[in-house]
Amino acid sequence: xxxxxxxxxxxxxxxxxxxxxxxxxxxxxxxxxxxxxxxxxxxxxxxxxxxxxxxxxxxxxxxxxxxxxxxxxxxxxxxxxxxxxxxxxxxxxxxxxxxxxxxxxxxxxxxxxxxxxxxxxxxxxxxxxxxxxxxxxxxxxxxxxxxxxxxxxxxxxxxxxxxxxxxxxxxxxxxxxxxxxxxxxxxxxxxxxxxxxxxx
Amino acid sequence: xxxxxxxxxxxxxxxxxxxxxxxxxxxxxxxxxxxxxxxxxxxxxxxxxxxxxxxxxxxxxxxxxxxxxxxxxxxxxxxxxxxxxxxxxxxxxxxxxxxxxxxxxxxxxxxxxxxxxxxxxxx
Numbered sequence: 001x002x003x004x005x006x007x008x009x010x011x012x013x014x015x016x017x018x019x020x021x022x023x024x025x026x027x028x029x030x031x032x033x034x035x036x037x038x039x040x041x042x043x044x045x046x047x048x049x050x051x052x053x054x055x056x057x058x059x060x061x062x063x064x065x066x067x068x069x070x071x072x073x074x075x076x077x078x079x080x081x082x083x084x085x086x087x088x089x090x091x092x093x094x095x096x097x098x099x100x101x102x103x104x105x106x107x108x109x110x111x112x113x114x115x116x117x118x119x120x121x122x123x124x125x126x127x128x129x130x131x132x133x134x135x136x137x138x139x140x141x142x143x144x145x146x147x148x149x150x151x152x153x154x155x156x157x158x159x160x161x162x163x164x165x166x167x168x169x170x171x172x173x174x175x176x177x178x179x180x181x182x183x184x185x186x187x188x189x190x191x192x193x194x195x196x197x198x199x200x
Numbered sequence: 201x202x203x204x205x206x207x208x209x210x211x212x213x214x215x216x217x218x219x220x221x222x223x224x225x226x227x228x229x230x231x232x233x234x235x236x237x238x239x240x241x242x243x244x245x246x247x248x249x250x251x252x253x254x255x256x257x258x259x260x261x262x263x264x265x266x267x268x269x270x271x272x273x274x275x276x277x278x279x280x281x282x283x284x285x286x287x288x289x290x291x292x293x294x295x296x297x298x299x300x301x302x303x304x305x306x307x308x309x310x311x312x313x314x315x316x317x318x319x320x321x322x323x
Contacts, residue, residue, distance in 0.1 A: 019302075020236075104236065109313060
């Protein structure tokens, strides 16, 4: 056996138990703020490159001659004493970014759709996406100063949500408020998971 | 933003870039693409033949001395994810890093959910 290969195998790392919750919503709704309020690391940001031809770009000649641009993704991390690591990913919810969402949503524990009551229509596409994918999600209306205060049932009606989708009000700047949203999200996912298991 | 030609360049879009110069034009990694939360770890100095590695490769190796998620590596290096995936693919190919894929199904197990729930409540 060659020694390099042996070393590489010996250095293989144990898979940490890692899970993720997605934070979706329109521009400026507070995704970055929400992630930053609870993450143990400064909110990180990364970018994915998009080109007009989107997925399937494999050839530099094509990349060279098409417009390319980037889309930002925020993420944060919480490590629990049990060793489980929870990642939060916040990214724009518009339909044209859905191809990115497929990777994010795969294996996700659940999702939070962050809404601004002044622009509820901005989160229609996120709601659509999670409904179609059957990813359990909760809706959290971020309270902005001066925004009209609606009760959760009005928001549910406006978004035409199923009766079992939790709707909450929140302040994405406050850690305890964000914590409540995440707890609601995981609780909802767990309920859905158990209901599905009971059906099997 | 109604003109079709500009439709990517709105408020959500960052600056227009030519990011794939670092990968010599490659937009896809060798082998399977790494997931965002796959953890990558440097295999150790004994294994690494540094010849042919660029500064970004070395930077990535340095950053993943301890197992680190792909998304974190992209953020730390300030490189687009696609670029980081290609560079990590190079490192994987020469055995300079190892990868641990979190099995997606396992994260949806009830025990994991309960563990996350308990952890959040205790925050």
